[in-house]
Amino acid sequence: MEKALHKDVGKPHDENQTLYRILFIIGACHLLNDSLQAVIPAMFPILERSMGLSFTQLGLIAFTLNMISSVMQPLVGTFTDKKPLPYALPIGLTSSMVGMLGLALAPNFWLVLVSVVFIGLGSAVFHPEGSRVVYLAAGNKRGLAQSIFQVGGNSGQALAPVITALILVPLGQIGAAWFTLIAGLAVVFLTYIAKWYRGQIQSIQAKKKKLAAKTHSKAVSKAIKSALIVLIFLVFARSWYAAAISNFYAFYAIDSYDLTIAKSQIYIFIFLAMGAIGTFLGGPLADRFGRRNVILFSLVASSPLSILLPYVGPIFAMILLATIGLFLMSSFSVTVVYAQELVPGKIGTMSGLIVGLAFGMGAIGSVALGYFIDLLGLSTTMIMASLLPLLGFLTFLLPTDKKVQEWYE
Template identity: 70%
Template sequence: MALASTNQQAPQGNQNSKTAYSILFILGLCHLLNDTLQSVVPAMFPILEKSMGLSFTQLGLIAFALNMVSSVMQPAVGWYTDKRPMPYALPIGLSSSLLGILGLALAPSFWMIIISVIFIGIGSAIFHPEGSRVTHMAAGHRRGLAQSIYQVGGNSGQALAPVITALVLVPLGQFGAIWFTLVAGVAVILLFYIASWYASRLSLKTPVKKTKISTENKVAHSKAIKLALLILVIIVFARSWYGSAISNFFTFFAMESYGVTIAQAQIYIFVFLLLGAVGTFFGGPLADRFGRRNVIVFSLLGSAPLTLALPYVGPTISFVVLAIIGLILLSSFSVTVVYAQELLPGKIGTMSGLIVGLAFGMGAIGSVALGTLIDAVGLTPTMISVSFLPLLGLLTFLLPSDEQLREWNE
C-alpha cells in the first residue's frame, strides 16, 4: 500500500508464513494475566465504596486514571516501536503493573489509589501495542484467528473481575489485592521468553516495499482511510461506553433493582465478560471467513435489540440477555484491530495502540461521565440511555469492504 511507512524495521508477518501457535497461546496467556491485574481495579469498587466512602464520581475517576493513562500512551508506544522495536519493553511494562498492584493493596487514601492505578496503566500501555505486534508477527496467514487468540486472553482476564471480587476481595478486603503480585510475577517471566523470540525475529526483518501510485489515487485513498478511521473511532466509542456501563456499574444496578448482594451481583458481570471472551475468540475466525466489515456490522446491530431490552427484563432473564450481548457485541473486538492494521499495514503498532488505546480511553471517559450521570439522575435512567449506543453501528456500512482493502494493499 502506498501509504505504508517505508522505514518499518520490525517484521510485519508474511501472508504465506507458518502460524506460530505456541507463541500465540503463550502471549494470549500473558494477556490474560495482564488484564487480570487491570480487573482488580473495578473489582475493588464495591469494596472501596464501603471502606473509604467513595462516591460514584470518585470511582469513575479511578477508572479514568487507569484507562486514560493506558489509552494516551498506547498509540505513542506503538508509533515509537514501529520505528525502533524494543522486545524487552514487554516484561518491563508488566513490572510497572506489579508495582501498581502492590501499591493498590497498601494504599491508605484515594490519591494513593490513583497513583497506583497509574502504574498499572503504564504497564498496560506498553504491553498492548507490543503484544499485538508480536501477534501479527506470529500470525502467518491467519491474522483474524491470531488476533482472536491474543485478545481472548485479555477479555478472559477482564471476565475474572467479578470472580476476584466474590472470592478474594469480599473476604479479604483491599489488602487481598496483594496476592495478584504473584500473577504479575508469572507474567513478567513468560514475557521474557516472548521478548527473546521477538528479538530473534528482528534479525529476519524485511523492509516494506514502496508502491508507486498516482497522486490522484493517493489523495483518494488518504481521504477514504481517514473516513474509515473516524468510523472505527465511533464504533469503539459505542462499544466501550456500553461495556464500561456494564462492567463498572451494572453491579449497582442489579443490587438496586434485583435486591441481590455484592457477590451475587458480580455473577451478572462475569456472565457478560465471559461470553464476551467467547465472542472475541470466534469473531476473528468468522472475520477470516466472512469478512472483517461484516463481523463489525453484525456485532453492533445484532446486539442493539438486546441492549435496548436489558433494563426492562427481570433478574433471571438478565443473565441470558447479558450473555448474548457479550457474545455478539465483543465479537468485533479483535476484528477492529486487524481491520485498522490492514488500513495502514506499515503501522502495525500504531494502529493497534490507536484502536485498543481508544477502547481504554473511551472506557475511561465513559466511567467518569456515567458515574457523574448516575450521581445526577440515577442508575436506571443511565442504563436506559446507554442501551441506544450500539445503534451507532449503522455507520459501519460506510466502511470500505474487505475487497477494497485488498485492492489498496496490492
C-alpha cells in the same frame, strides 16, 4: 516450555506460517495482564464502603487507569514502529507489579490513583507490543491470531467478579497483594517472548521498507482516513456500553434485584465470560466472512437486546447479558485487524490506536456514566447507555475488505 520456545528464537519464519506456540503464550500473558486490570473495577464495591467513595470518584479511578493506557498506547506503538523494543514487554509488566502492590497498601483515594497509574503504564506498553507479536506470528490467519490474543485479555477481565467474590470480599483491599505474583509470572513469560521477538526485527524492517515504497492517490488516502474515523465511532459505541455494564451494572443489579455484592458479580461474570467467547469466535468468523461484516453484525445484533435489558427481570437479564456479551465483543479483535490492514506499515500505531482508544473511551465513559448516575440516577443512565449499540449502523460507511485489499495490491 522454555526449550520448546527456543526452537523459534532468532529464526525469521515463513510469513504465511501461523506460530500457535507464540500465540498461545502471548495470549496467556494477555490474560495475566488484564486480570491485574480487572482487580481495579472489582474493588469498586470494596473501596466504596471502606473509603466512602462516590460514584464520581470510582469513575475517576477507572478514568485514570484507562486514560493512561489509551494516551500512552498509540505513543508506544508509534515509537516502536520506528525502533522495536522487544524487552519493553517484561519491563511494562514490572510496572504493573509495582502498581498492584501499591493498590493493596494504599490508605486513601489519592494513593489509589498513583498505584493505578503504574498499572496503566504497564498495560500501555503491553497491548501495542503484544499485538505486534501476534501480527508477526499470525501467518495467513490474522483474525484467528488476534482472537487468540484478545480472548486472553477478555478472559482476564471476566475474572473480575470471581476476584471480587473469592478474594476481595473475604480479604478486602489487601487481597490485591496476591496479584503481584500473577504480574511476576507474566514477566517471566514475556521475557521468553521478547527473545523470540528480538529474532524477528530484521524481518520487520524489511517489510517496512517494502510498504514505505507503496504510494496512494489522494482519494485512497482520504478514504483510509475516513474509514479510521468511522472505526473510532464504532469503538466509542462498544466501549461506552461495555463500561456501563462492567463498571456499574453490579450496582444496578443490587438496587433492582435486591442482591448482595457477591451475587451481583454473577451478572458481570456472565457478560464478560460470554464476551471472551465472542472475542474468540469473531476472529475466525472474520477470516471467513469478512472483517466489515463481523463488525456490522456485532453492534447491530446487540442493539435490540441492549435496549430491552433495563426492562426485564433477574433471570432474563442473565440471558440477555450473555447474548449481548457474545455479540458485542465479537468485533473486538476484528476492529484491530481491520485497522492494521488499513495501514499495514504502522502495526504498533494502529494496535495502540484501536486498543488504546477502547481503553480511553471506556475511561471517559466511566467518568461520564458515573456523573450521570450521581445526577440522574442509575436506571435512567442505564436506559440512555442502552442506545449506544445503534451506532453500529455506521459500519455501512466502512470500505469492504476487498476494497482495502485492492489498495495494497
